[in-house]
Amino acid sequence: MPFCPKCKFEYVKDIDVCHDCGEKLIDELPDEIKYSEIKTRWKPLQNLPGRIYAEMAKEIFDKKGIPSFIKSTFFSSAYGTRGVFGDTTTIFVPDDKLEECNAIIERMFNNI
Numbered sequence: 750m751p752f753c754p755k756c757k758f759e760y761v762k763d764i765d766v767c768h769d770c771g772e773k774l775i776d777e778l779p780d781e782i783k784y785s786e787i788k789t790r791w792k793p794l795q796n797l798p799g800r801i802y803a804e805m806a807k808e809i810f811d812k813k814g815i816p817s818f819i820k821s822t823f824f825s826s827a828y829g830t831r832g833v834f835g836d837t838t839t840i841f842v843p844d845d846k847l848e849e850c851n852a853i854i855e856r857m858f859n860n861i
């Protein structure tokens with residue numbers, strides 16, 4: 750079932766975008782969400798230019814004990830033709846860690 754990573758709403762088949770927040774729906778619950786408390790609010794961190802950066806970020810978050818998960822988005826629906834949901838990679842972190850994670854990402858890019 751499609752599922753909104755922001756609202757945790759499940760949608761019927763063939764729906765692509767959350768009616769509530771406009772977030773692109775994902776196909777199923779990532780394991781991280783299944784195993785974590787449902788009240789955790791997952792926030793997408795900035796879109797990263799490629800999966801390798803997302804993996805790097807996740808590694809740093811893991812070391813700091815911050816849960817995160819990576820979701821790649823691809824053109825998969827009529828809505829995709831807008832381009833904004835191209836082949837970017839987004840890393841999701843808990844709402845209350847968003848600022849910390851943003852700072853980590855910034856430092857990471859400064860060091861490249």
Ligand SMILES: [Zn+2]
Nearest residue numbers: 753756767770
């Ligand atoms: Zn939503």
